Amino acid sequence: MSFSAAVKRELAEMIPEDSELFSAELQGLLLYGAKLTETDGGAVLRVLGESEESTKKYFTFIKKTDRIKTDFAITIQHPNGKTKSYSAVLAREDAAVLLESAGLGYEDGEFEIGRKSEQKLSGEEERRAFLRGVFLAAGSISDPARFYHLEFVCPDETKAWYLKLLLSALDATAGVVQRKGHYVVYVKDSDDIVNLLGRMGASRALLALEEIRVLKDMRNRVNRTVNCETANLQKTVAAALKQRKDIEYIRDAEGFDDLPSALAEMAEIRLEYPDMSLKELGARLNPPVGKSGVNHRLRKLSEYADELRGKRKEG
Numbered sequence: 001m002s003f004s005a006a007v008k009r010e011l012a013e014m015i016p017e018d019s020e021l022f023s024a025e026l027q028g029l030l031l032y033g034a035k036l037t038e039t040d041g042g043a044v045l046r047v048l049g050e051s052e053e054s055t056k057k058y059f060t061f062i063k064k065t066d067r068i069k070t071d072f073a074i075t076i077q078h079p080n081g082k083t084k085s086y087s088a089v090l091a092r093e094d095a096a097v098l099l100e101s102a103g104l105g106y107e108d109g110e111f112e113i114g115r116k117s118e119q120k121l122s123g124e125e126e127r128r129a130f131l132r133g134v135f136l137a138a139g140s141i142s143d144p145a146r147f148y149h150l151e152f153v154c155p156d157e158t159k160a161w162y163l164k165l166l167l168s169a170l171d172a173t174a175g176v177v178q179r180k181g182h183y184v185v186y187v188k189d190s191d192d193i194v195n196l197l198g199r200m201g202a203s204r205a206l207l208a209l210e211e212i213r214v215l216k217d218m219r220n221r222v223n224r225t226v227n228c229e230t231a232n233l234q235k236t237v238a239a240a241l242k243q244r245k246d247i248e249y250i251r252d253a254e255g256f257d258d259l260p261s262a263l264a265e266m267a268e269i270r271l272e273y274p275d276m277s278l279k280e281l282g283a284r285l286n287p288p289v290g291k292s293g294v295n296h297r298l299r300k301l302s303e304y305a306d307e308l309r310g311k312r313k314e315g
Contacts, residue, residue, distance in 0.1 A: 004140045005053075007197070007205040011132050012053035014201055015060065024126040026061050027102040028133025032154060032163075034058065035109045036095060043095035047086045054136040055086050065101050068094045110155065113162055127166055132200045134163060141193070141205075144212045150193045151186040153179075160185050172196050236277075243298050244274055246305035253308050263304075266297040 001009075016022045030036075033054075035046045047058050062068060068090075090098065099105065103120040105112040121127050134152060142149040154160040160176050160183035167174040167185070172192040174185050187193055190213060197206040247267045250256065256264040269284050276284075278291040278298075285294070 003143045003205070003208075006208075007141055007202050008136055008139075009053045010202050010204050011136055011200060012057045014132065015057075015064070016129060018125075019066075020120065020123075020126055021129040022061070022064070023101055023103060024120050024129040025133040026065070026098075027104060027120060028130040028135075029058055029061065029137050030098075030102050030104060030133075031111045031113065031137075032134045032152065032159060033137025034111065036099075036106050036111065037109045038092070038095075039089075041089065042092045043090045045088045045090055045095070045098075047088075057136060058086070059088060062088065062090075062098065065098055068097050113159070121166070124170075127170060128199045128201070131166065131170065131196065135200060144190070144193075144209045145216075148190040148193055149186065149188055150196065151184050154183045154185060157183045159183070167196070170196065170199055240274060243270055243302065246302045247271055249305045250301065250308065253312070259304075263297055263301055266294070267301055270298065270301075 016025060033047060037044045037046070045058075045062070047055055102111075103114070105114050121130050138152045138154060140151055140153075152160075152163055154163060157178075163185050164174045164176055167187065172187055172195055173189060174187050174192075177184050177186065187196065190209075194206060194209060194213075197209065247270055250259070250267065251271075256267055259267065265285060266281075269281055273281065273284065278294045282289045282291060282294040289297075
């Protein structure tokens with residue numbers, strides 16, 4: 001099972017007892033994942049669902065909606081051979097009750113946002129319930145082990161921007177992009193995704209994502225440390241090679257007899273122990289000196305080697 005399917009299964013298990021939260025979640029489900037078409041015999045509610053858990057919740061909510069008493073049959077179609085389409089024929093009065101319960105209107109088969117819609121989302125708990133419904137209807141989330149990406153494929157531009165504003169009210173930064181004729185609201189920041197999972201009530205998914213985040217963070221830290229140590233080692237090796245070449249040049253060009261005694265001793269120690277660190281080299285000098293003192297002497301030797309090279313070019 002994909003991570004996205006696991007999140008939807010978890011959210012589908014939650015049936016709010018509070019009537020206001022029930023209505024808010026029903027609103028999200030219908031507004032972002034269903035169409036209602038009037039017929040001579042009543043009304044047909046059609047749901048496009050990628051997961052059976054999400055689709056079952058639509059009809060569970062309909063059955064639990066107050067004052068909907070008429071039994072209805074669910075039919076399943078495969079309009080494009082891949083995506084299942086679930087339909088239920090409702091009595092006309094039951095369709096009206098459903099719209100009233102969710103605080104929605106509709107036109108040309110599309111559910112519409114209205115004043116009643118916004119009134120039902122006046123509190124944070126209601127907005128959380130609404131978001132849960134929207135995610136079940138139109139949301140998906142990538143495998144966080146690969147990358148962080150949560151998105152909602154919205155029926156139209158108005159609903160996309162409406163959702164973006166709601167996510168902003170829930171402290172999440174979202175973008176809107178048009179893709180293949182749809183408007184997609186997306187969230188890429190891992191902190192925002194964790195925040196939204198928590199607000200929707202997907203606690204199991206949140207814990208799984210946090211565990212993945214910790215592992216990825218530890219792996220990244222280890223990689224950064226290794227890369228940093230490797231880079232430092234490469235610099236140290238390159239510096240040691242240059243120091244040895246400079247000292248060998250001095251030795252072959254003029255020898256060490258004319259060097260100050262401290263530099264001559266340093267040159268001989270470096271040639272004798274080419275792999276030693278600055279600290280180890282300093283311990284072998286008489287008297288011993290620290291890393292900064294060793295570095296200073298080696299720099300003087302390199303400068304002297306450059307002077308000799310310059311004189312040879314001039315000559």
